[in-house]
Amino acid sequence: MKYPPLRDYGVIGNDDRCALVSRHGSIDWCCFPHLESSSVFARLLDAADGGHFAISPAAAYEAHFDYVDRTNVLETTFETANGQATVTDFMPIPDGSTGAERESGVEELFQQAIYRRLECDRGEIDLELEFAPRFDYARTTPSLERVDDGVLAAGEDERLALYAGGAIDDLELSSSATVTGTASLEAGQSCWTGVQYGGREPLATGDPEATLDETKRYWREWLGHREEPPGAMPERWHEMVGRSELVLKLLIHQETGAIPAAATTSIPEKIGSDRTWDYRYNWIRDAKFTVQALHDTGHREEARKYFEWFADIARTDPEDIQPLYDLHGETDIVERELEHLAGYRETGPVRIGNGAAPQRQLDVYGTIVQAIYETMQFDETTDIRDEWDAIYSIVDYVCDHWNERDAGIWEFRDERRHFLHSKLLCWVALDRGLALAADHDLEAPIDRWTESRDAVREAIETRGYSESAESFVQHFETDEAIDAVALLIPIYEFLPPEDDRVQSTIDTVLERLTTDEGFVVRFVDSEIRPDEQTGFVLCSCWLIDALVLSNRIDLAREYFESLLDCANPLGLYAEKIDPDDGTLLGNFPQAFSHLGLINSVTYLSRALEVDGDVTPENFHPDHVETLFRRGDSPTT
The missing domain is CATH 1.50.10.10 (Glycosyltransferase)
Structure with missing residues (x-):
């Protein structure tokens, strides 16, 4: 759909930044380094030229999404004739309870990222990736450069790294400043991708599974332990x-x-x-x-x-x-x-x-x-x-x-x-x-x-x-x-x-x-x-x-x-x-x-x-x- 209804969007984020993710697996709105900064993805406001980061099956699919219980971690499930896959999206939040001490500057960089886990739940499935960053509210089309674990998009004073980690096959850079690739997964297989604002680190060398666990724990502890409704509240x-x-x-x-x-x-x-x-x-x-x-x-x-x-x-x-x-x-x-x-x-x-x-x-x-x-x-x-x-x-x-x-x-x-x-x-x-x-x-x-x-x-x-x-x-x-x-x-x-x-x-x-x-x-x-x-x-x-x-x-x-x-x-x-x-x-x-x-x-x-x-x-x-x-x- 050219412009999905707002009913088809979820929001992820942390502390001072948010991203909107459509039910079709596309990040269509995100500003870095802060929520009020200029956008790096703005397809929400211009379907043709705004910029996006999409992941969806190559074949016809049905999709639905939901949050992981009591968190702001979003899971989108795609079903095709041959299999089912789940894409998990979140922005990381360091959880002090894990003992992961970070200096303030490093922590800020750590949070200026979006993590995306791709996992095949059953059968087999091919997931297509399309990465089209557009800086400064799509007024700047960045240059793209292949690096060991993905692609680095660079503008005059901004950088946004696509992390692929070798799991995305056939990674191609087009003349229109768009990156495409495919992840072919069988039941039980998973891989990680994501974007890091400001460069490749720390996303490229971190432990994404531990970061996901930290982030879930953070949201649940912040929300508190009110698992049952108080009194007669439905x-x-x-x-x-x-x-x-x-x-x-x-x-x-x-x-x-x-x-x-x-x-x-x-x-x-x-x-x-x-x-x-x-x-x-x-x-x-x-x-x-x-x-x-x-x-x-x-x-x-x-x-x-x-x-x-x-x-x-x-x-x-x-x-x-x-x-x-x-x-x-x-x-x-x-x-x-x-x-x-x-x-x-x-x-x-x-x-x-x-x-x-x-x-x-x-x-x-x-x-x-x-x-x-x-x-x-x-x-x-x-x-x-x-x-x-x-x-x-x-x-x-x-x-x-x-x-x-x-x-x-x-x-x-x-x-x-x-x-x-x-x-x-x-x-x-x-x-x-x-x-x-x-x-x-x-x-x-x-x-x-x-x-x-x-x-x-x-x-x-x-x-x-x-x-x-x-x-x-x-x-x-x-x-x-x-x-x-x-x-x-x-x-x-x-x-x-x-x-x-x-x-x-x-x-x-x-x-x-x-x-x-x-x-x-x-x-x-x-x-x-x-x-x-x-x-x-x-x-x-x-x-x-x-x-x-x-x-x-x-x-x-x-x-x-x-x-x-x-x-x-x-x-x-x-x-x-x-x-x-x-x-x-x-x-x-x-x-x-x-x-x-x-x-x-x-x-x-x-x-x-x-x-x-x-x-x-x-x-x-x-x-x-x-x-x-x-x-x-x-x-x-």
Whole structure:
């Protein structure tokens, strides 16, 4: 298939890099040396010229893939008329428990590799290899040179080695900078191939079987020993939470703790649309949900590192805080179009960088304060006094600027409005700032902050709610634009779930934004941009959470099960789902989608079993705390 659907892709990776591997055995997306670096394989964005590393049978075949249990090691099984083979793909991670000590520089090189094991399970099979690296987003076609154990591809300042180890027969180099070869295997036989960025070492001289064992062990130990679902959580939910945890860990930058929104750039939100963005950056607004998800799943070290990352950003001048940063904390992010690439399924433009970086988005301030507030609920080692100067500055800044227009959560590029979400998060910044000051006996201008908080509340209640629409609306200048962000009002405890305006808002979202399957589009009837037709996974999770808080447990569970059905066969989500055919759209895999899933499982689990005896029949709102309160989660 020229452009496989996202359902046909798996992701492998480690610490700071990812690769997408299709069900047909082709690595179609990979950037080295880091996830946000330029690509060495980009067939995902240009089937003809993007570059790839493919392994598949020479004869007709059927294929399916799955992860090795509780790991990010991917196995693809090919069946032909004469035999069956399994290709195992992974990026290596050194496991300290093996005693394999590596200097930092060597370890970095060790991880800048992809290992591929070819094994014949029964019969006999010929596997064809095709290696076509294209550096710098396919702007550089490298030169190829035969070496003892494979081929070295070289660009002006990049090298990528194909390791064949003598197991690949008939290795040929074409004038089009493509390497082909064949591995002929019989039952019980196996061989190794792979690529090493920067040169031939250490892949060429390492022990690949030991490395595979190390990598499996690492993932399983990181995930922990939660082999059985806690409480009454269904096995299926438990498995999907585990997969979502593993996806998040793949995306977490080991050095800085930052988490990109996704592993890819320019997968369109809709085929034929020019809404193609680079998501390989960390959005500040993700912080509050990320901290909660990491703590709820017991990953304290990652949560702490992520806290340190955004806390460092919080110490800058509030005026200079951006909506997004690169994974190393850099702020100079320029958006450019790569006109030479056709785009996924011929949908362009292909973009690198992101023009939303310099936007003004007032919600970032509430996000930071909420994330710090949330961290204080879980991490007793954090001293709020170390962060108070930064929090004080942010909350004080919100007092002066909350009533300004901004670009909003959906980053409208040509519009500035008084967006509901931005005002809500300004209220959060003030409310949590006051709570932190009171809880920890910290000095603060209480009267000033309280007056501003009350003013924001009045503005939201009087200008953000439409009597005619019977719902909170997208921004203050409309009576008709319905936006899924209104579902966050009870989640942030701006109003209680039983408030009539909250309930009517949920009813309106169900009527106007929700498909029969429970997929929620972001907004409708907005004069800023035409209605969306595809379900936004995170918004669907928000609806599930709001339904749980409203004691509509049966409907919440029905929609959650429907959402689980729409993951790809490996349990991975993109940003959006086409409600007509279940097609996954947008960048992939999407961190926000997996964060939303983890948090929705938290809500549902709390509703279905608190202290072992709460069921939908005897549910009471007091049993289910919002995500942003102290509480133990059944997912840990």
